Amino acid sequence: MADRTKRIQDIAQLPIVGENPPYPVLAGDLDILTLMAGIAERADCGLCMDIGHLYILRQQRGEPIERPEDADFPWERVVEAHISGITCRDFTAYQLVQDQHRWPVDDPVWRTTELLMPRMTQLQALIGESEGMGIDDLVVKLERMDECLEAVSW
Numbered sequence: 655m656a657d658r659t660k661r662i663q664d665i666a667q668l669p670i671v672g673e674n675p676p677y678p679v680l681a682g683d684l685d686i687l688t689l690m691a692g693i694a695e696r697a698d699c700g701l702c703m704d705i706g707h708l709y710i711l712r713q714q715r716g717e718p719i720e721r722p723e724d725a726d727f728p729w730e731r732v733v734e735a736h737i738s739g740i741t742c743r744d745f746t747a748y749q750l751v752q753d754q755h756r757w758p759v760d761d762p763v764w765r766t767t768e769l770l771m772p773r774m775t776q777l778q779a780l781i782g783e784s785e786g787m788g789i790d791d792l793v794v795k796l797e798r799m800d801e802c803l804e805a806v807s808w
């Protein structure tokens with residue numbers, strides 16, 4: 655993936671920004687931040703942090719949202735961040751957590767955003783994924799996003 659990313663950047667002469675994907679089903683035990691860091695360093699590319707996706711992954715694995723290893727993640731490569739709502743459904747042997755763009759953002763995802771944003775010192779865009787969201791919820795979401803941006807002092 656790193657070689658392909660680097661090749662595309664070289665050919666297009668444009669920066670590539672890799673995003674952490676959603677995790678409706680877990681496979682393997684490699685943490686996404688470890689994978690993203692390796693790709694970004696090798697390809698010398700930017701990163702997009704979908705905060706909801708990261709929250710979902712850690713939730714599905716029963717891990718805390720913040721791990722000591724995260725301190726080594728190249729947060730300065732994150733130039734874009736995404737926020738959306740989530741849904742949780744408990745099955746007998748599995749908790750399915752998915753992002754839902756039309757739903758309000760849940761408090762744990764806001765807390766995760768407030769925790770991680772100060773580390774993203776090169777952030778250029780905070781995207782509120784909101785397809786299908788009602789106008790009242792959208793206004794609340796945008797106001798809260800604005801508060802998150804105001805709270806960081808890069």
Ligand SMILES: [Fe+2]
Pocket residue numbers: 673704736783
């Ligand atoms: Fe996203």
